[in-house]
Amino acid sequence: MGHSVPDRVENEELDVPSLRSSHGQMENLQSVHKVGFPPQRNFFREFKDTLKETLFADDPLRRYKDQPRSRKLILGLQFLFPILEWGRDYNFSKLKGDLIAGLTIASLCIPQDIAYAKLANMDPQYGLYCSFVPPLIYAVMGSSRDIAIGPVAVVSLLLGTLIQNEVDPVTEKAEYIRLAFTATFFAGITQAALGFLRLGFLIEFLSHAAIVGFMGGAAITIALQQLKGFLGIRNFTKNSDIISVMKSVRSSAHHGWNWQTILIGSTFLAFLLFAKYIGKKKKSLFWVPAIAPLISVILSTLFVDITHAENHGVQIVRHIDKGINPSSVNKIHFTGSYAAKGFRIGLVAAMVALTEAVAIGRTFAAMKEYQLDGNKEMVALGTMNVIGSMTSCYVATGSFSRSAVNYMAGCQTAVSNMIMSAVVLLTLELITPLFKYTPNAILASIIISAVIGLIDYEAAYLIWKVDKLDFVACMGAFFGVVFVSVEIGLLVAVSISLAKILLQVTRPRTALLGNLPSTMIYRNIEQYPEATKVPGVLIVRVDSAIYFTNSNYVKERILRWLGDEEEQLKAKQLPRIEFLIVEMSPVTDIDTSGIHAFEELHKSLQKRSIQLVLANPGPVVIDKLRLAEFTELIGHDKIFLTVGEAVMTCAQMAREDA
Missing domain, CATH: 3.30.750.24 (STAS domain)
Known part of the structure; x- marks a missing residue:
């Protein structure tokens, strides 16, 4: 040059x-x-340099140069399985931090997992399955020290919405679950392929402004969906837009609401929000909002069990299958029309899950001043979801709320995910029958309190001040989700982001x-x-x-x-x-x-x-x-x-x- x-x-x-x-x-x-x-320059040399800069800007092969074959094998294994690298320096001091963090996020994830499974229109145990196998896979292959893996609200809602458009979760429950596993399999394949082919830059097409709007709209949509459990409504709309939800709530106002359910939901929602307030006021009390959901579940379950509130119209979980993840390999559609549907749904879920996980990983990596390999993360997340689809899990990714708690609790490595997974294993084997009397209202309260944090007013105001076109993208995604559907909101977000690029280019x-x-x-x-x-x-x-x-x-x-x-x-x-x-x-x-x-x-x-x-x-x-x-x-x-x-x-x- x-x-x-x-x-x-x-x-x-x-x-x-x-x-x-x-x-x-x-x-x-x-x-x-x-x-x-x-x-x-020679044409082929120029093409090679351009391709290298586009796909291999970080030059992942530089560490293999001038190394003997045995050393290359070791470095290759360490590249695919980072645990082999950082595991050599692991000590008791790090274990202490990971143990505390793992137990803390486990107390948060158990009630959240049960609640998020309902968002995906699946039985409660499937949410717990997602916090057992996927975190173990990620701990071995992931490069982030702080991400806490499991089901998340936005992806759960997205899957639930997209799959129910194809299969009814009530009348065709078995086929619905099969399609969920199929979508998860193809989501994992998509994520891993993007990482192997070094195409992670594709997720950058979702701009920060579009993500802020999409997340805010999804949070409101998720909260509105919880009105069914929060108010004790039995017949509720399957649509997610605000107009359909409010019509359903209004039409059931005279005969469909249950005051006992509303009392339980309101009381514990206030408790959860107060716990969040304490955690924000004093950072050292981060554990208060972390354990508040589990305390809410325990207290509300005891209350229903003692008072037999289920006999007075309070809806309860009733049953959670006991035992660890059963195999689901034979339930995945690899061919046929359902495979095509699963691929389409999985592709959308994969991109949303990747965007959330990579954003979370980069945020905490910057705070701790270490490098995060985006493509390696995609391979880890993809492998995790492929294996998860074969062990009765739906799409899992990094959770911001749990990752924040993980960070605040002093996690040192991905071992905190292993600790959390071990606690979930004990829950599946021993404790699940105790959740029989857990009221649906408390699960709705947990979800509402969790998704409120996804509405970022300050970021939206800053976008408005800095870039009006970005604000249009933000609001387009927001209103698309709130007034139409999650997938339309996502489409609007991508479309406006691309339109902005085209406008700037042309x-x-x-x-x-x-x-x-x-x-x-x-x-x-x-x-x-x-x-x-x-x-x-x-x-x-x-x-x-x-x-x-x-x-x-x-x-x-x-x-x-x-x-x-x-x-x-x-x-x-x-x-x-x-x-x-x-x-x-x-x-x-x-x-x-x-x-x-x-x-x-x-x-x-x-x-x-x-x-x-x-x-x-x-x-x-x-x-x-x-x-x-x-x-x-x-x-x-x-x-x-x-x-x-x-x-x-x-x-x-x-x-x-x-």
Whole structure:
């Protein structure tokens, strides 16, 4: 590659006279540097470098270079199973932290798992299954020290909504569960494939703003769905949009609500919210909101058992299968129409689960200052869900609430997930019969209190202040989820994010530059009102790569700048424009359409007796301009390192012509 163009002249004040209204009074610099041309590269070498930077920017194979075969095998195993690497330094001090964290998140996950299984329209034990096998797999293969694995509210609701559109969870319960396992299998395959093929960048198409809106909408939708259990309604709509839910609630108001259920739900919801408030007020009391759900389940179950409230219309869990995860390999559809449906549902669930897990992992990795390999995470999460689908689990991922508790409890490694898994194992083997009298109202209260944290008002307000287009994406995703459905909200989020990218690509920003007095610095005249235009010279900056999508717009925008400037000069009877300088430092790339647009721009300028000058083109751009012979068309003497040098030379040429 050619040497990079220095920015010293552009970024430092120079001891030169102020620019005046005449070219002839401008001082020369002692030397003018010419733009360097990078050495020509072989096509295959260029393709290889581009592919490597796109898919292997982190160069995962660098550690294998110059290593003996036995060492390569060990390093390869450590790459696939990070536990082999960090496990060598594991000690009792770390175990102490992981033990406390594991027990803490287990107390939180057990009631949440039972509740989230209901969101997915599955029996309670399936939620517990998801916190037994998947965390063990992740602990061996994952690279995050802080993520707590299990079912989460958004993915549970998403699966429940998508699958019930295909199979009724009540009348076709067995087929519904089979489709859930099939979707989980294909979700795992998708996640693992993205990691193996190094395609993790695809999840970046869900912007932060879209995720904020989607999560907020999903939180409201989830909370509304809990009104069935919270109010004791038996006949409830299967639709998730707010209008259908509110109609169902209103229609059942006269005969479908149960005051005992409402009393239980309201009391413990208040308790859970108060516990959350205490945890936020004093960080050292993080364990209070962590154990509050389990305490709520125990107390409410005892209350129902003693008072026999189930005989007065209070709906209870009734039965949770005892024992560890049964095999479900023979329940997965590998072929046929249900396999296709499972693949489609699994693909959507995989992307949402990945987005949540990677975001959580990166957040806590940054807090603890260690690196997280996104592609390795995807392989771990994918493998976890593939194995999970074969052991009666539905899609599991990283939970933000549990991961936050895990972090606050002092977890050191992924062993905390193993501790949690061991507690869930004991629960499945010994304790599940005790949940028989757990009221559905308490599960609804646990879910409502958990999802409230997904509504990020502060982030939405910040998005509104910073970027209005981002806010449109945020609100589009939010209203799509709330008023239509979860999948439509997700589609709206992706569509608006892509539309924003297309808008920015097809309509890049351009700016007129002026000179800051007493310097050789040229900046946007809108940002710096004190910057003055150079007489006889129009300086335009293009703030984007120039491709077929925007090349024609860039050409026409520059000509509009030129036309407007000429009209103003003519009205004021000032000297005409003789030079058009295009500042190209922000132009990272250009394609043949872009070059063709510059050729047309050059022809248009020639008809007006205006010379085209380029300033600071990057190595990729100047190489392509040379190969297209555009540099010969305008002349090598019309290409400069900086705008300052270009203006100085144009002034000399104008003086010589005069």
